Amino acid sequence: MRQFEYKRAENTRGAVHAHAGQASAYLAGGTTLIDLVKLDIMQPERLVDVNRLDLADIEHSDGGTLKIGAMVRNTTLAYDQTVQTDYSVLSEALLQGASRQLRNRATTGGNVMQRVRCSYFRDGVSPCNKREPGSGCSAIDGHNREVFAVLGTSEHCIAVHPSDMCVAMAAIGATVHLASADSERAVDFLDFHRLPGDTPHIEHDLKDDELITHITLDAPIKGAGSTYIKLRDRSSYQFALASCAAIVALDGDTIREARIALGGVGTKPWRCKQAEAALQGASATDESFKQAAQIAMEGATPYKHNAFKIPLARKAIVRALRDAAERARRSAGEPT
Amino acid sequence: MMDSNDTPVDVRLSLRVNGQMRQLDVPPNVVLLDALRDRLGLTGTKKGCDHGQCGACTVLVNGEAINSCLALAVVHDGDDITTVEGLAGEADLSPLQAAFLEHDAYQCGYCTPGQLMSATELLSNRKVGTTDAEVAEAMSGNICRCGAYKNILSAIQETRQQHAGAAID
Incomplete structure (x- = not known):
């Protein structure tokens, strides 16, 4: 695996500061990131470890919403009493994702940020507009069965977003909360991920100087x-x-x-x-x-x-x- | 931090491995799996795919099963690690190890340390149900190329039932 600098963030502000303006990546559960760094698909010069940030709580919030810290692990979220009662679709989706070992590490924020499973993206050599903008898409005329989309595709990219958790959140209705050094903003969950269009390398709305701090789920629909x-x-x-x-x-x-x-x-x-x-x-x-x-x-x-x-x-x-x-x-x- | 050659400097970390405090200095890009095998000489934990797909590298971190191939060692500074070497007592195999032997729950044995660690977490994990299907699902992160799944499942089921009985006493 390539060499990189390691910074352990003590708070959100420190994490954002260490991340901004660098060829850096936030390290949460690492289940996508370390895999892709080993493959040399992601090439960060600095990893900002956010595992010790105080963002691991699940709590009721305004208007019956549920606030989920970005560092809440997938296993914790899936078995949370409120999630199992009020958002069973989310619990079911989480438990059908990945393996137990991966869910024990994978986080809420990291799951939202996971990368595509396209074999041409992951092989490091095939033309791929996501990995190397402008190089072309090998999947469109290549082998495009399991992890390739039929909705929201463009002539530049057809890779599926692989998350199960995110599908449940899209149905429930949710908000992604982002923090920068001096401000915070909220993005509708449905607007956070981008369609590939002609910029498939831009996958989401997170800016370089921001960090996902938590996700709030809309209040559950009564009697649903x-x-x-x-x-x-x-x-x-x-x-x-x-x-x-x-x-x-x-x-x-x-x-x-x-x-x-x-x-x-x-x-x-x-x-x-x-x-x-x-x-x-x-x-x-x-x-x-x-x-x-x-x-x-x-x-x-x-x-x-x-x-x-x-x-x-x-x-x-x-x-x-x-x-x-x-x-x-x-x-x-x-x-x- | 980087040194004058722009190379990341080693990070000092402490791990409690199988009950013993161990201190080591590693570069940030060393994963827990390699730290255990190459630096602490604990080669029971196996490297299979090295990408979180096979489960051969499964260890317990603070009681939870994780893929040690996808975990940077530095992230686990201060954590409590259990590897397959930590399962048996002075004289006896752990009940689960004994059940693996009894049920012939392996052929080549390469996946066995990972299977044992995942199964060890399951013994005390009450969130996962008791049916064969639920246990098989919970063990699906551990691949066995020899196909010993049936016997692995029966070894786990027997031990889990004994464990549940013991817990009630």
Whole structure:
């Protein structure tokens, strides 16, 4: 592994200061970063260790929101009592991601910042606009099956955003909180990740002199049922071919509110607002769910090896909506 | 910090490894796996893929299973590390090690240290359920190329049940 300078940050301000204006990277769980530094895909001259920052709490916040520190580990978040009760879709998504060893280290902030799994990005030699802007995209005419998108792609990049956690957060609704040395700002979770467009090397809205301090989840939708369905080549420790986070709230058999977000098919965590709008006020039947799935995948672009993802994602959506609606019905039937 | 040749200077760190305090000076780019194997002579922990995909390098850090190949040693200054060398007592194998032997839970043995460490965490981890499917899922970060999964699972299940029984007593 290449040499780099190591700085252990004692507080947020110190971390931002050490990071800004350098060829540097924040080191949290390291499960993406150390992997990519070993491959020499990421080439930081300085690592700023943020593991000791006081950002590891999960607490209730204003208006029923939940504030999750950037350094909360994926395992901790998945088993948190409030998350399991009020945001079970997030807990399910986290526990279907990676392996137990990786989840024990991976952090909330780091998960948001994880890099793509495209084999051409990772091989260090193939043309890749993400790794070397302007060099071209090897995946478009190459082998583009498992970790390649059908939504949000451009002629410059088709790599999928690999996170499961982010898909659940996109469905729930969330805000990313960023701190610089002298100010703070909040970004809607859906705006944080960028589409590749003609600048696939710019993946997110985080500036050089900022650090993710925490993420707040919107207040849970009252009485809703939710689920995360992940379809993959093997049933554990594998990236999604297609996944769906669904949240459904009912009034009787009418859908009061629905949320749908997709993984494994989009170049960023993919929220399907048009499909959700079509569900609002509709009856909670397979027919409605199939129509929503149809809308969600409109405009999808198939590539040589991943066209199967379009019908697969539709099936994931229908199944997830059906299961989420069933859970909403069951919880409505329970004595409160 | 960098020296006059622009080379990162070694960092001094203390680790509690299998109950013993160890001090070492390492450059920042040394991962915990290499520090344990090459600098502390604890070669029980294995290097497989070196990228967090196989689990052969699994150790416990403050009781939690992690991939030591993806962890910089300097990050773990002050931490409590358990490797496979720390499982057995003076005279006896740990119950889990004995169960691996009893159930023939390996062939070549290369993945075994990692399997044992992940399984050791599971013995006291009550968040992971008790069904075969739940335990198999929790162990999915440890690859066995010989395919001894069935026997690994039965060794863990037996030990976990005994452990749960013992905990109630």
